[in-house]
Amino acid sequence: MSRIGSYFIFLGTLFRNREKLRVYLGLILNECVSIGVGSIFIVALVNTFIGAVTCVQTAYNLTNPFVPRNIIALIVRDSTILELAPTLSCIVLAGKVGSNIAGELGTMRITEQIDALEVMGINSSSYLVLPKVIASVLMFPLLVIMAGFLSILGGYIAGTLAGVISPEEYVSGLRFEYKPFGVSFALIKTVVFAFLVSTISAYQGFNVRGGALEVGSASTSAVTNSCIAIVVADFVLTQVLLT
Amino acid sequence: MIEIKNITKTFTDRQVLAGIDGTFRPGDTSLIIGGSGTGKSVLLKCMIGLITPDSGEVLYDGRNFLTSNIDEQKTIRREMGVLFQGSALFDSKTVLENVRFPLDMLTEQSAAEKNERALECLQRVGLEGAGDRMPSEISGGMKKRVGIARAIVLNPKYLFCDEPNSGLDPLTSIKIDQLIKEITDEYRITTVVITHDMNSMMEIGEKIMFLYKGNKLWEGNSDTLTQSDVAELNEFIYANKLLRETAR
Numbered sequence: 066m067s068r069i070g071s072y073f074i075f076l077g078t079l080f081r082n083r084e085k086l087r088v089y090l091g092l093i094l095n096e097c098v099s100i101g102v103g104s105i106f107i108v109a110l111v112n113t114f115i116g117a118v119t120c121v122q123t124a125y126n127l128t129n130p131f132v133p134r135n136i137i138a139l140i141v142r143d144s145t146i147l148e149l150a151p152t153l154s155c156i157v158l159a160g161k162v163g164s165n166i167a168g169e170l171g172t173m174r175i176t177e178q179i180d181a182l183e184v185m186g187i188n189s190s191s192y193l194v195l196p197k198v199i200a201s202v203l204m205f206p207l208l209v210i211m212a213g214f215l216s217i218l219g220g221y222i223a224g225t226l227a228g229v230i231s232p233e234e235y236v237s238g239l240r241f242e243y244k245p246f247g248v249s250f251a252l253i254k255t256v257v258f259a260f261l262v263s264t265i266s267a268y269q270g271f272n273v274r275g276g277a278l279e280v281g282s283a284s285t286s287a288v289t290n291s292c293i294a295i296v297v298a299d300f301v302l303t304q305v306l307l308t
Numbered sequence: 309m310i311e312i313k314n315i316t317k318t319f320t321d322r323q324v325l326a327g328i329d330g331t332f333r334p335g336d337t338s339l340i341i342g343g344s345g346t347g348k349s350v351l352l353k354c355m356i357g358l359i360t361p362d363s364g365e366v367l368y369d370g371r372n373f374l375t376s377n378i379d380e381q382k383t384i385r386r387e388m389g390v391l392f393q394g395s396a397l398f399d400s401k402t403v404l405e406n407v408r409f410p411l412d413m414l415t416e417q418s419a420a421e422k423n424e425r426a427l428e429c430l431q432r433v434g435l436e437g438a439g440d441r442m443p444s445e446i447s448g449g450m451k452k453r454v455g456i457a458r459a460i461v462l463n464p465k466y467l468f469c470d471e472p473n474s475g476l477d478p479l480t481s482i483k484i485d486q487l488i489k490e491i492t493d494e495y496r497i498t499t500v501v502i503t504h505d506m507n508s509m510m511e512i513g514e515k516i517m518f519l520y521k522g523n524k525l526w527e528g529n530s531d532t533l534t535q536s537d538v539a540e541l542n543e544f545i546y547a548n549k550l551l552r553e554t555a556r
Contacts, residue, residue, distance in 0.1 A: 177392040185409075
C-alpha cells in the first residue's frame with residue numbers, strides 16, 4: 066500500500082513546479098520519435114502475425130457448415146479492435162518502452178544525473194518523466210491504430226493464402242455488424258494503458274537505489290507491474306464501457 | 309559564507325551525523341575529510357538539499373536553506389555549482405551541451421551568448437577542443453573538468469565538490485585540485501570539497517574539518533593537520549606508508 070501511495074505522490078510531482086513550456090516541446094518531440102518511431106517495427110510484426118494466427122485458428126475451429134465463412138473476418142475484426150490491438154500492443158510496448166524508461170531513469174539516478182538536475186533547482190521528475198508520459202499518451206494510440214490495421218490485414222493475407230476464406234467473404238465479414246464505438250473503446254483503453262506503462266516504469270526507474278543490479282530489477286519490475294496494471298485496467302474499462 | 313549548525317541525520321537506527329557545526333568562508337577552499345562511511349557525503353547532500361537533515365540549519369549568507377520555500381530554495385540552488393563524484397554528465401548530451409545546460413534551463417540569454425559562455429568555461433578548464441565529444445568518449449579526468457565547467461557556468465557563489473579526485477591518477481588529481489583552488493581564488497567562491505586524498509589536504513586545504521563516525525573531531529588547516537593530537541585523525545593521516553616514513 067505504501068508503494069501505491071508513493072506512486073501517487075510521484076505522479077503529483079510531475080505536475081508541480083514545472084519548467085517553461087518551451088523546454089518540454091523539444092523533449093516531447095524527441096520522446097515521440099524514440100517511443101513511437103522506435104516501436105513501429107515490433108508492434109507491426111507482432112500484430113500482423115497475431116491477425117494471421119487469429120484468422121487461421123478461427124477457421125480451424127469453425128467446423129459447422131451452417132456458419133457462414135465471413136464470420137471468420139468478423140471475429141478477427143472484433144477481437145483485434147476490442148482486445149488484441151490495444152491490449153497486446155500495450156503489453157509489447159510495456160516490454161520495449163517500459164523497460165527502456167526504467168533503465169534510462171535508473172541509470173541516471175545511480176550516476177547522480179538526477180541529483181545534478183535537482184541541485185540546479187530543476188524539478189527532475191517533471192523534466193525527465195512528463196515528456197515521456199505525454200509522448201506515450203500521444204504515440205501509443207497511433208501505434209495501436211496501425212496495429213489494428215495490420216492485424217486485420219494479416220488475417221486477410223493468411224486467410225486468403227491458406228484458402229480458408231475468400232477475399233470477398235473476408236471483406237463482407239469486416240463490414241458485417243460493425244460498431245464504431247469499438248474503435249473509441251480501443252483508443253480510450255490505449256490512452257489509459259499508455260499512462261500506466263509510462264508512469265509505472267518511470268516510477269520504478271526514478272526510485273532506484275543502489276547499482277546496476279537494482280537498475281536491472283527496476284526494469285523487470287517496470288515490465289511486470291505495467292503488464293499487471295494493463296490487464297486489471299483492461300477488465301475495469303471493459304466492465305465500465307461495454308456493459 | 310555558508311554556516312551549518314547542529315546538523316544531525318539518522319538512517320533507520322544508525323546515526324550518520326551527530327550535530328555538525330561549521331563555517332565556510334568566501335575565497336576559502338574548505339575540505340571535509342574522513343574515512344569511508346563517516347558521513348562526509350551525507351553532510352554534503354544535507355548542505356545542497358539532496359537529503360533533509362533530521363535537525364539543524366544550513367545558512368547561505370544568512371538565508372536558512374532548510375526553512376526556505378521552494379522559490380527561495382531555487383534561488384539559492386541557482387547560486388550553487390556542484391561537482392559530483394562521478395561527474396554526473398548527461399549521457400545524451402555533448403560536452404558543450406552539458407556545460408550549456410544550466411544556461412539553457414535557467415537563463416534567458418540568446419543561443420550565441422550561451423555558447424560563448426559555455427566555451428569560455430570549457431577553455432577555463434582546458435577543454436576548448438572537446439565541445440563536440442560525448443561524455444562516453446572522454447577520460448575520467450576530462451569528465452571531472454567538464455563537471456567543473458558546468459558547475460561554474462552560472463558564476464556560482466558556492467562550489468561543492470564531492471571527492472573530485474576519486475578514480476584519477478595522482479598527476480590528474482593534482483591538476484583538478486589546482487583548478488578548483490584557482491577558480492575559488494579567481495571568483496572568490498565559497499568552496500567545500502569532500503575528500504580523503506592526502507595530497508588535496510596538503511595542497512589546497514585552507515580549512516579542514518575531520519569527521520569520524522558522524523562527529524566533527526578536529527578543525528584546522530593544512531599547516532596544523534600533522535600536528536594534531538587527535539588519535540583518530542593521526543590514524544587516518546598516517547595510514548599512508550609514505551607519510552609514516554616521512555613523519556619519522
